[in-house]
Amino acid sequence: MKTKKAQIKMFETIAVLLIFFVLIAFGLIFYSKVQRDSIQGTGKEYFNLKAIQTAQLVSFLPELQCTSPTSANIIGDDCFDVFKIIALKDIIEDNSKLKDGYYFDLFGFSKITVEQIYPLGKKWVIYNKSSGKSSKSSLQIPVLIYNASSRENYFGVLNIDVYK
Amino acid sequence: MFINKMKKNKKSQAEIIGLAIIVILITMGLLFFVKFGILDKKDNSKESFVNSELASNMVTVLLKTTTDCKKSSVSDLFQDCAGFKRFDCNDDGVYDSCDNLNKTIDRILNQTLKKWKKPYKFMVYRGSDIKMEKSYGNYNKNSAKKQGIAVIPTDMGNLFITLDIYN
Numbered sequence: 001m002k003t004k005k006a007q008i009k010m011f012e013t014i015a016v017l018l019i020f021f022v023l024i025a026f027g028l029i030f031y032s033k034v035q036r037d038s039i040q041g042t043g044k045e046y047f048n049l050k051a052i053q054t055a056q057l058v059s060f061l062p063e064l065q066c067t068s069p070t071s072a073n074i075i076g077d078d079c080f081d082v083f084k085i086i087a088l089k090d091i092i093e094d095n096s097k098l099k100d101g102y103y104f105d106l107f108g109f110s111k112i113t114v115e116q117i118y119p120l121g122k123k124w125v126i127y128n129k130s131s132g133k134s135s136k137s138s139l140q141i142p143v144l145i146y147n148a149s150s151r152e153n154y155f156g157v158l159n160i161d162v163y164k
Numbered sequence: 165m166f167i168n169k170m171k172k173n174k175k176s177q178a179e180i181i182g183l184a185i186i187v188i189l190i191t192m193g194l195l196f197f198v199k200f201g202i203l204d205k206k207d208n209s210k211e212s213f214v215n216s217e218l219a220s221n222m223v224t225v226l227l228k229t230t231t232d233c234k235k236s237s238v239s240d241l242f243q244d245c246a247g248f249k250r251f252d253c254n255d256d257g258v259y260d261s262c263d264n265l266n267k268t269i270d271r272i273l274n275q276t277l278k279k280w281k282k283p284y285k286f287m288v289y290r291g292s293d294i295k296m297e298k299s300y301g302n303y304n305k306n307s308a309k310k311q312g313i314a315v316i317p318t319d320m321g322n323l324f325i326t327l328d329i330y331n
Contacts, residue, residue, distance in 0.1 A: 026191075118272050
């Protein structure tokens with residue numbers, strides 16, 4: 001009878017230990033999942049912030065910004081000069097050293113496009129350097145495209161795609 | 165006597181196991197609540213920035229855009245449409261600044277916010293008089309929104325232009 005009592009006690013201890021380990025394993029799995037999600041979230045947030053940073057960099061790029069016809073120092077808000085867009089696009093296209101050096105340091109792996117919405121028509125790919133990965137963070141910002149020769153303002157959109 | 169004691173022991177053991185199961189279930193429930201209720205907050209820093217930039221830039225850029233009505237800007241057309249209506253865009257004797265304005269704004273909004281599937285409400289008003297109202301998508305009036313505002317002075321008072329972009 002004493003042996004049976006001891007067996008029952010042993011079984012009890014084993015059951016308690018088993019439940020304890022199951023709880024610990026469950027806790028560990030949960031903790032690792034939460035940590036993984038948190039790291040992934042931080043990575044995604046950084047990726048999105050990079051897109052925002054690139055958009056702001058492009059918006060205030062002196063190579064693209066409009067200047068007042070009367071004074072070169074007055075810069076129009078959210079305005080790109082159409083001739084500056086064409087010039088910068090050509091310079092970056094023709095000079096791979098500039099593209100892979102100076103502008104790569106600024107924009108990294110991204111695609112920067114200015115699209116004319118009204119009147120419909122033109123689209124300029126100013127900078128395009130893909131990392132080969134498909135995942136990207138995109139954003140669009142409306143900008144004014146100023147044509148100095150006709151003195152007309154067109155409605156445009158600045159498209160930014162940042163690759164991982 | 166001994167058999168009775170054993171029966172009592174077994175009963176208490178079963179109760180302890182039941183209690184343990186309840187504790188495990190409550191713990192699991194709590195963990196799930198923490199995981200999905202508290203920790204699972206969406207990252208919306210990008211959306212907030214994009215909507216805020218969109219709303220303010222959209223209104224600013226839209227007003228400065230040159231239309232095909234005698235090279236006048238959208239802002240000029242608004243002033244005329246809300247005022248004495250003196251613009252004849254096609255030189256056909258019809259004062260059509262309002263029609264031209266409507267077409268231009270429709271074209272721009274369709275090519276941008278509608279194409280990107282962003283719910284919006286565009287409104288032009290003077291006092292309680294609503295001059296123009298355009299909207300797209302399903303949105304709740306109480307849901308989070310970013311607003312772009314502009315004021316245009318006209319012959320008959322200030323004209324308010326608002327663009328609400330909803331999340």
